[in-house]
Structure formats: structure tokens, C-alpha cells
Amino acid sequence: MTSGPLAGIRILEIGHMLAGPYATMMLADLGADVIKIEPPSGDISRQVSDSYFASLNRGKRSICIDLTTEAGQARLGELVEESDALLANLKPSAIHRYGLTYEALRKWNEQIVCVALTGFGLAAGDDPAFDYVIQAATGVASLTGDPSGPPTLPGYSSADNSSGLTAALGLLAQIVSGSGGQVEVSLQDVMLSQLNYRASSYLNDGVEPRRLPSGAHSYYVPAQLFPTADGHLALFITHDGFWRSFAAEAGIVGFETMAERAERRDEVLGAVTEVLATDTAANWESRLRPLGVPASAVRSLPDALNALPEAIVTAGDYRLVGSPIRVAGYEPEYGPPPLLGEHGDIPARI
Incomplete structure (x- = not known):
């Protein structure tokens, strides 16, 4: 067994719910040291359920910082000095207010990579941008469902998950470049990109997409x-x-x-x-x-999970779906999700 391909990479995460935490969990699975910076009240996904939180935050460490205070900003700066990247998944106004951009953080570390994961872009304002809203706004909902019925939505958070993976890719690309800088990923852009051949057919051939x-x-x-005769x-x-x-x-x-x-x-x-x-x-x-x-x-999710026991891993007290990335010679060590503020004293590097 070898160290994960991202061993030695430290990533700070500041955000709530799904897209950002999913991005950094994928990186933690590959060996990155992910520090989840939470407000004193915690990531609001902790209020959904323990299993929901675990599905997005296994293998991370948690530290509580009040970014509205001078002391909190100083602690953030100390962490930035010792980190490779920071991913912020908040409203644009909050990202600017808390100083989570490259321009604000480069004074602490010129090499820091800052990723802003937002609904419509860092300069686009604070319009609500939840997963279902983005699916509706970009045409995904209009393409889903039976043509004789209403538009509908997939049974999972496709915009959030897809945007999380895209943000992880952007973060790694900038780290590989060898220089710090600002990376932006928006849910709107990601979902338009995922409609690739549908959009191309319309833009180039004038074929308006329709539900079938x-x-x-x-x-x-x-x-x-x-x-069929059954199913x-x-x-x-x-x-x-x-x-x-x-x-x-x-x-x-x-x-x-x-x-x-x-x-x-x-x-x-x-x-x-x-x-x-x-x-x-x-x-x-x-x-x-x-x-x-x-x-x-067509199987139910329980049937699919029962048929694929190798996809299920143990992270602390939780059974979860493991990383979809297989690296030869490396087996992820799936740590438990952190308790709120569990890792108050973060060492220089692990």
C-alpha cells in the first residue's frame, strides 16, 4: 500500500451542505489533509442528520473559527500560511466579506489556490442558487420527465455533485500549475456544460431539445x-x-x-x-x-447497493459509498466525519 496521491496536500474548506464538502471529501479520499473550518454553529448540514453529514465529510478535520472577528481572521491567516488551497462554497458577498479570495489571502501565502464555488459566479450577486433552482434555470428540468407530464428533476443533487467534482478538478489544476491564484466554478456554468451535445445541437444545427x-x-x-413482463x-x-x-x-x-x-x-x-x-x-x-x-x-437504490457490496466502505460508525476513483496500489483509509471543532489545535503539517 502506498500513500495517497494527494498526501502532503492541505486543503481548507469553508462552506455548507453539499457541493463544496463533496469536492473536498473526494480530495480527502485521495489522501489530502482537509480541514473543515466551521462557524461556532457548525455546517448547517449537521442539522439534517448525522448520516447526511457523514456522507459529505468523512476523513476531514474540523476547527471552529468565527470569521467575523479579528481573532478569527488572524487564525485563518495562520492556516492559509500552512495550506495549499482554500475552497469556499458560500454566497459571493460572504466570500468577499470574510476575505476568502486570492487577492485577500495572498498576503499570507502567495502560493495559495483559492476556489470560489458559487451559484452564478463570484461577481454575479447573491441570488439563491440551490441545486433544484439551477436545474430549473439551465434547462435540465425541462428536458427531464415524460413529454405528456410536467418537467421533473433527477432523484439526487446532480448540480451540487457535478459542481463539486468540477471544483475539485479546478483546484488540482491550479495546484499543478505551480502558482497560486483564483479559481471560479459556478453551478450554472457546470450544468450548462453538462448539457454539451444538447446545447451544441441547438447552437449549431438549430435543433431545439425536447423530451421524449x-x-x-x-x-x-x-x-x-x-x-417488460416484470419490471x-x-x-x-x-x-x-x-x-x-x-x-x-x-x-x-x-x-x-x-x-x-x-x-x-x-x-x-x-x-x-x-x-x-x-x-x-x-x-x-x-x-x-x-x-x-x-x-x-431498473433497480432500486437498495437493490443496487445489495448487488455491489464492494462499493460500500466503513468510515467510523458509518457505512458509506466509497470513492469512485481507483488508484493502483492505494487503498483509502476512510476516517469518520469530524465532530464540530474536534481538531481545535491544528499542527503545522501531518
């Missing part, structure tokens, strides 16, 4: 959810080779090219729906996967 039944892909056919099946046919294998197993004749399947979408979907209704989702999955056809029965 059963979450169908805008071009690939068949690529959506289908009802639903996700089938994702993205090229003609997949189609030939699927069609042979399903006993469907014709529709040999993607262009033809796209042109005759309704006919293809009718034929596929009819044949998939003859067997269960679980059986179709077991029949199609050995053929290399992308297919999966």
Missing part, C-alpha cells in the same frame, strides 16, 4: 426504458452491431441501420416493446449482457 417518452435518447433508437429494462442501442445482436436474440427482422431506426422510430419502438413484454427485465438482462448488448433491469 420513457427517457428516450434524442437520436439513438432504441435507447430508453421499456416495460422495466434500460436498453441502449448506440450502433448497428448492438442492434444485430439484440435483434437476433429478440427475433426482430429489419431496421438494420441507425439512420433507418431513427427515421422509423415509432415502428422500431413498437416492435421492441412487444417482444420485451414476453420476458422479465431480469431475464432480458441476463440474456443480453453476454451478447455485449447494453441493458439493465
Whole structure:
């Protein structure tokens, strides 16, 4: 076993709830020393539940600092002197008020990397920017759900999680550059970026995105959810080779090219729906996967976790989903989430 790839890197985190803490937890999993700076009242995610807090803050250390006081600002400066990066996930006005930008902190450490993770940008004001609001504002909600129903939202915090990963990437990129500086990541920009091919199709080809039944892909056919004799099946046919294998197993004749399947979408979907209704989702999955056809029965989260026990780790008293990053020769040591202010005396480096 080797030290984590980020061993020796110290990162300060100042923020609440999800996006920022998720970013720094991913870095802690890779060996970074993450110090969570909390106000005396604590990160408000502590008020949600202990398990919620643990899911975003395992392996960190906690120190309480009142950044509104002169003493608090002096303590922050001492920590900045001994750190490589600071990630702030607050309203822009708070980031400026507490002096959490590179311009404010460079007096303590010219090499400090400062990441501002906000809703709309560091200069964009304090409009509320919660995950669901961003999904609505950027077009994600309008693209989700059945076309005959209302727009809807994914069942998890996709904007926050995606922005956290992007912020972690930006933070590491600036550290690798060898110089300190300011990095900005906004939830709005991240979600627009994640609509990449949808946006490109509209901007370059004038194709306005629309919702399709059963979450169908805008071009690939068949690529959506289908009802079966028991449960639903996700089938994702993205090229003609997949189609030939699927069609042979399903006993469907014709529709040999993607262009033809796209042109005759309704006919293809009718034929596929009819044949998939003859067997269960679980059986179709077991029949199609050995053929290399992308297919999966739709499972609940409990079913998925039960099927993947290797994805679950122990962090103190909590069972959590482990890091998605696998580094050869390195196994993360998943520490427990910190108690509020548990690490009041932070040594120079660990």
C-alpha cells in the first residue's frame, strides 16, 4: 500500500451542505489533509442528520473559527500560511466579506489556490442558487420527465455533485500549475456544460431539445426504458452491431441501420416493446449482457447497493459509498466525519 496521491496536500474548506464538502471529501479520499473550518454553529448540514453529514465529510478535520472577528481572521491567516488551497462554497458577498479570495489571502501565502464555488459566479450577486433552482434555470428540468407530464428533476443533487467534482478538478489544476491564484466554478456554468451535445445541437444545427417518452435518447433508437413482463429494462442501442445482436436474440427482422431506426422510430419502438413484454427485465438482462448488448433491469437504490457490496466502505460508525476513483496500489483509509471543532489545535503539517 502506498500513500495517497494527494498526501502532503492541505486543503481548507469553508462552506455548507453539499457541493463544496463533496469536492473536498473526494480530495480527502485521495489522501489530502482537509480541514473543515466551521462557524461556532457548525455546517448547517449537521442539522439534517448525522448520516447526511457523514456522507459529505468523512476523513476531514474540523476547527471552529468565527470569521467575523479579528481573532478569527488572524487564525485563518495562520492556516492559509500552512495550506495549499482554500475552497469556499458560500454566497459571493460572504466570500468577499470574510476575505476568502486570492487577492485577500495572498498576503499570507502567495502560493495559495483559492476556489470560489458559487451559484452564478463570484461577481454575479447573491441570488439563491440551490441545486433544484439551477436545474430549473439551465434547462435540465425541462428536458427531464415524460413529454405528456410536467418537467421533473433527477432523484439526487446532480448540480451540487457535478459542481463539486468540477471544483475539485479546478483546484488540482491550479495546484499543478505551480502558482497560486483564483479559481471560479459556478453551478450554472457546470450544468450548462453538462448539457454539451444538447446545447451544441441547438447552437449549431438549430435543433431545439425536447423530451421524449420513457427517457428516450434524442437520436439513438432504441435507447430508453421499456416495460417488460416484470419490471422495466434500460436498453441502449448506440450502433448497428448492438442492434444485430439484440435483434437476433429478440427475433426482430429489419431496421438494420441507425439512420433507418431513427427515421422509423415509432415502428422500431413498437416492435421492441412487444417482444420485451414476453420476458422479465431480469431475464432480458441476463440474456443480453453476454451478447455485449447494453441493458439493465431498473433497480432500486437498495437493490443496487445489495448487488455491489464492494462499493460500500466503513468510515467510523458509518457505512458509506466509497470513492469512485481507483488508484493502483492505494487503498483509502476512510476516517469518520469530524465532530464540530474536534481538531481545535491544528499542527503545522501531518
